[in-house]
Amino acid sequence: MNGDNYGLFPEKQNAVELFHELDFKQMISLSKDLRNHFMIEYYSNINKMLRVYYKNIPNYI
Structure with missing residues (x-):
């Protein structure tokens, strides 16, 4: 993934970091x-x- 995309997708950075922690x-x-x-x-x-x-x-979750 390109780190430059994190500015457009702030939630993505958090989700990716959380996933990598586990x-x-x-x-x-x-x-x-x-x-x-x-x-x-x-x-x-x-x-x-x-x-x-x-x-x-739709919001399934």
Whole structure:
């Protein structure tokens, strides 16, 4: 990813940084509830970012 895009997509930087903080092994070691919560937050952030550009995407989360 190009770092220059972060100015247009401030939420993206946070989501990417959060995702990189938890590598795959750490994700597996998390409790099921916590892992599900993280994934819901992660995809919710992606959903919000997409709606910035595509206003007609319904809010599924």
